[in-house]
Amino acid sequence: MEPLIRVEGLCKDYRLVDRREGVSGGLKDLVRPRRRLLRAVDDVSFTIEPGEMVGYIGANGAGKSTTIKMLTGILTPSAGTVEVGGLVPWRQRQQYTRHIGVVFGQRTQLWWDLAVVESFRLLKKIYEVDDATYERQMALFDELLETGKLLSQPVRKLSLGQRMRCDLAAALLHRPRVLFLDEPTIGLDVVAKENIRGFLRDIRQRDGVTVILTTHDLGDIEQLCRRVIIIDQGRVHFDGELADLRRRVGQTVSLSVELREPAGSDELAAATGALPVAWEAASGLRHVARFNRAEVRAAEVIRLVVNDRQVQDLHLAEQPIEHVVREIYRQAAAGGGA
Amino acid sequence: MSAGTIGPGALLAPWRRTPLATLGLYGHFVRLAFLKFLAYRLRYYTGVVSYTVFVAGHYYLYLALYAGRAAEGLPAQIGGLTVREMVTYVAVSWIGRSLYFNNISRDLARMVTEGEIAMHLIKPFHLQSVMMAEAVGEAGFRLLMFTLPIMVVVAPLFGVGAPVDAAALGWTLVSFTLSLVIYSQLGFLVGCLAFVMKNIQGVLRAQMVGMDFLTGVIVPFTFFPGWFQSVVAWLPFQCIGYVPVMIYLGKRQGADLAQGLLLQVGWALVLGVAARLVWRRATRRLTVQGG
Numbered sequence: 199m200e201p202l203i204r205v206e207g208l209c210k211d212y213r214l215v216d217r218r219e220g221v222s223g224g225l226k227d228l229v230r231p232r233r234r235l236l237r238a239v240d241d242v243s244f245t246i247e248p249g250e251m252v253g254y255i256g257a258n259g260a261g262k263s264t265t266i267k268m269l270t271g272i273l274t275p276s277a278g279t280v281e282v283g284g285l286v287p288w289r290q291r292q293q294y295t296r297h298i299g300v301v302f303g304q305r306t307q308l309w310w311d312l313a314v315v316e317s318f319r320l321l322k323k324i325y326e327v328d329d330a331t332y333e334r335q336m337a338l339f340d341e342l343l344e345t346g347k348l349l350s351q352p353v354r355k356l357s358l359g360q361r362m363r364c365d366l367a368a369a370l371l372h373r374p375r376v377l378f379l380d381e382p383t384i385g386l387d388v389v390a391k392e393n394i395r396g397f398l399r400d401i402r403q404r405d406g407v408t409v410i411l412t413t414h415d416l417g418d419i420e421q422l423c424r425r426v427i428i429i430d431q432g433r434v435h436f437d438g439e440l441a442d443l444r445r446r447v448g449q450t451v452s453l454s455v456e457l458r459e460p461a462g463s464d465e466l467a468a469a470t471g472a473l474p475v476a477w478e479a480a481s482g483l484r485h486v487a488r489f490n491r492a493e494v495r496a497a498e499v500i501r502l503v504v505n506d507r508q509v510q511d512l513h514l515a516e517q518p519i520e521h522v523v524r525e526i527y528r529q530a531a532a533g534g535g536a
Numbered sequence: 537m538s539a540g541t542i543g544p545g546a547l548l549a550p551w552r553r554t555p556l557a558t559l560g561l562y563g564h565f566v567r568l569a570f571l572k573f574l575a576y577r578l579r580y581y582t583g584v585v586s587y588t589v590f591v592a593g594h595y596y597l598y599l600a601l602y603a604g605r606a607a608e609g610l611p612a613q614i615g616g617l618t619v620r621e622m623v624t625y626v627a628v629s630w631i632g633r634s635l636y637f638n639n640i641s642r643d644l645a646r647m648v649t650e651g652e653i654a655m656h657l658i659k660p661f662h663l664q665s666v667m668m669a670e671a672v673g674e675a676g677f678r679l680l681m682f683t684l685p686i687m688v689v690v691a692p693l694f695g696v697g698a699p700v701d702a703a704a705l706g707w708t709l710v711s712f713t714l715s716l717v718i719y720s721q722l723g724f725l726v727g728c729l730a731f732v733m734k735n736i737q738g739v740l741r742a743q744m745v746g747m748d749f750l751t752g753v754i755v756p757f758t759f760f761p762g763w764f765q766s767v768v769a770w771l772p773f774q775c776i777g778y779v780p781v782m783i784y785l786g787k788r789q790g791a792d793l794a795q796g797l798l799l800q801v802g803w804a805l806v807l808g809v810a811a812r813l814v815w816r817r818a819t820r821r822l823t824v825q826g827g
Contacts, residue, residue, distance in 0.1 A: 221738035228732055272657045274820050283548030288820070296660045297548045307655045311572050323564045324659060326557060375548060 201245035202376065202408055203269070208278035210239040210264050210432075238264045240432035241278070248375075251402055251409040253423035253440075255416070255523065261432040262412045266380050269410065270300050282376060296325060299369030299407075303381035306365055308353040314364050315349040318371060325372035332371070338404075339367040342397050359390035366394065370401060379411045383418055395421050416519040428526050435530045440519075447525040449491040450517045453499055457483045458508035469506035470499055483510070553660075561661065562669040569673025573681075580682045587630055587686045588693070594626040595694045615758025621785055622756070624697040627690050628708075628781045629753045635683045636716040636776065638671050641743060644727025645736045657819065664724055664815055671720040700786030707793060711780035714800035719747075719776050721807035728811065731818040751777030772803040 216232040217223065239261040246252055256262045267273040269280055271287030271294055280287055285294045300307070308317040322332050340346035343363040348356060356364065362382065369377060379398075383391045395418060402409060413419060419426055419440070426443060428436040436443055455466070463477040463485055470477070475489040487499060496514055503509060553561070602612065602619040612618060617625060644667065647653045656663045690696065699705040726743050730736045748754050750773035757765050757778055768774050779796045782788045788796045 217734045220735065221742075224733040224735060224738075227734075267654065270658050272654045285548050291657065292553075292660045292662070293551055294548070295658050296551050298658070300658045302654065305652065305655055307658070309568070311575065312568065316568065316571075320564060320568065323561050324661060326553070 200247075202248045202283055203244075203246040203410075204279070204281045205245070205265075205269070206243045206279045208239055208242040208265065208268060208280060209237065209276045210261075210268060210273060211276040212236045212238050238432055239268070239275075242429065242432070242434050243278075244427060244434065244437055246408060246410065248408055249402075249406045250425060251398075251411065251423050253419035253426040254410055254412045254429065255419060255426060256412075256429040257527070260429050262429055263380060265429070266378055266410070266412055270298060270378050271295060296372070297375045299372070299374035299377045301362075301365050301369045301377075301379050301382050303362070303379075303384040306353065306361055307368055308361070308364055310353050313350050313352055314345070314356070317353065317364075317368060318349070321368055321371050327372050331373065335367075335371050335373070339370075342400055343367055343393070359386050359393075362386060362390070362394065363397075366397065370405075370407075373405060373407075375408060377407050377409045379409065379413075381413055382411070383413065383415050391415070391417070398422055416523065420519050428523060430527055430530050433530075436526050443522055443526070444516070447517075447522045450488055450521070451491050451496060452515050452517065453487040453489075453496060454480065454513040454515065455485050455487065455503055455507075455509060456511040457485070458510050459483075461485075461507060466503065466507070470502050473499065473502070475499055562665055565666050565669035566673040566676070569670035570677050571673075573674050573677035577677075577681050580678075583634070583682060584685050584689060587634055588689050591627050591630050591690050591694060595623055598622045598626065615756060616787070617756065617758060617785075620695070620697055623694055624785060625756055625781055627694055627696040628784050629751075629777055631683060631687055631690065632712050632715065632777065632780055633748070633751075633753055634686050635675060635678055635712055636719045637678075638674050638720060638723065640667055640671060640720050640723030641726035642740055643667075644724060645730035645740060648727070648730035649736070664811060667724060668717075668720055671716065675716050697785075699784050704784060704786050704789075707797070708780050708784040711783050711797060711800060714797070714804055715776045715780055717804040718772055718800065718807060721804060721811050722772060722776075724811045725807060725814060728814045728818050747773065747776075750774070752781070753777045756781075772807060775800045775803045 212235070213231075213233045214236055215227060216234070218226050218232075238259075242261075242265060254262050254265065264273065268275050269282070269287060271291045274288045282294065283297065285297075287294050308314060309320065318332075318336070321327070327335070336345075343366065345363055345367050348360055348364055353361065353364070366382065382398075383394055386394065398409065398411075399422065401407060409422075411418060411423060424439055424441075426436065426438070426440055427434060428443075436446075460483060463479045466485055466487070467475070467477045470487070473489070473494050475487045475494060478486050478488070480486050487503075489496075489499065500512060598619060602614070602622070605614070606612060614622070647656070653663075656666070699708065723743075726739065729739055733739065750768065750771060752768075752774060757768055757774065760768075768778075775796075779788070779800060783793060783796060
């Protein structure tokens with residue numbers, strides 16, 4: 199399939215200006231600013247096909263928001279190209295923004311002083327959404343996000359979760375081809391996060407919208423994205439399937455065991471004998487075993503433990519994605535990056 | 537399926553807003569701004585009082601000044617204005633200011649420094665046009681809820697002179713409408729300075745104070761020395777305050793009137809185009825603050 203989004207050699211340098219103070223300082227800065235360069239995005243390339251949902255992750259200041267801002271046409275790159283469906287975001291801004299939806303978790307695109315419904319009516323005009331589509335979309339948002347009862351309220355009176363639901367709806371009213379989500383679940387509680395994730399899965403299935411998602415919350419990625427791009431210090435360090443990422447870092451799993459009677463971790467280690475398993479006491483009667491699935495079968499570890507001890511409860515968990523990403527960062531820092 | 541969204545294959549369909557739809561969209565912004573200000577109308581009741589106080593202050597100042605001159609046997613005109621014309625000048629200046637005043641420069645500067653500008657750049661519209669439309673909506677609100685009440689209070693209180701004829705009144709209204717355009721474009725241009733300046737508060741404050749002086753609202757230009765008048769004649773500010781008031785007083789008629797209005801149109805265009813160019817340049821090299 200033809201890619202919808204093509205990013206090639208994308209760079210963004212920020213000219214940091216060491217400012218002088220005050221109005222006269224400002225005027226001096228106009229004439230002769232004291233500048234230094236910071237490369238926030240460094241030679242980033244990738245392509246995204248229609249309908250993909252891609253997680254774009256990185257630590258604070260890794261360059262992910264800057265990339266999103268170039269993809270949405272807010273920022274002009276210092277070098278490189280971006281083409282989305284044949285358009286260059288920052289050059290054909292009016293044409294381009296017609297086709298995209300954007301949610302910045304930290305800001306709202308709703309008109310602060312107005313009732314929510316006024317923002318939707320305005321967006322209907324801005325994007326020239328016809329009446330039938332408008333009605334259908336509003337009904338859909340009410341069904342999936344329960345926005346109906348929020349419509350008459352002024353935006354400034356909404357809770358963060360309510361506002362985020364309305365912002366998502368606002369970004370999708372015109373049925374955009376591409377949806378950019380920058381930290382869409384930031385600051386939300388668990389239930390609100392779940393609602394938003396459920397909505398995103400639904401809407402993607404219905405509309406086939408292409409989604410690029412940046413987040414701190416790796417739960418978002420695990421539940422929504424098959425593909426992830428990891429960026430650190432402006433460079434791409436991994437681009438591929440989430441499953442590959444786990445494989446590449448190693449498939450460490452943790453087995454949590456709760457015993458009926460107290461025992462030392464060394465006793466459990468003795469029970470698993472020659473297997474390469476690291477035991478660690480957790481709390482009270484709980485112990486955690488970590489091992490690589492490629493080397494050790496979980497069933498074997500469980501069998502040995504159950505034969506040796508009275509076991510109350512068992513829990514097997516994949517290594518959380520945080521660890522996986524941290525491992526990628528570590529490899530990158532050690533010069534072993536992609 | 538909304539028209540134009542889905543293009544063939546992986547291409548985004550070309551799209552352009554028709555002139556009629558453009559008018560409808562920016563008309564919608566006019567309406568929204570009107571409604572927004574209507575919601576905050578209580579704020580403006582106190583404004584009626586402060587404008588009346590401004591005019592009263594000038595009123596008594598000029599009465600004393602003219603009386604003093606009369607006592608010394610000097611001519612009853614200063615800078616070509618009689619005392620009654622002077623009072624009218626002051627009142628009409630402030631009434632006009634109550635109409636064309638807005639906070640575009642401050643609002644735009646805040647959007648830029650707080651990074652809110654990003655939310656406007658991801659929308660298929662032109663922010664300059666949106667802000668102009670909002671200025672029109674705000675002016676509509678001001679006219680009804682602010683300027684008219686001020687007129688009703690100020691005119692009888694200080695014996696403000698009627699316009700010389702109906703045509704003068706009509707041209708004054710046209711002229712103040714152009715003042716609004718010039719004032720707003722200038723405000724947008726000043727607001728754009730926030731793209732290059734870290735602290736724009738000083739500029740905004742200077743604009744607030746300097747504008748009322750340079751537009752001729754505080755003191756009519758005819759009071760100033762010749763060289764100052766010729767400098768001011770080259771600046772856009774006199775087109776905001778001085779020109780419409782002189783039309784009202786009948787001091788600009790015939791060719792003079794046409795010249796005044798043309799000058800206003802000229803400045804409106806020059807500032808509008810300048811603001812558009814500056815905006816373009818600024819957004820091309822934009823650094824959005826706040827992540």
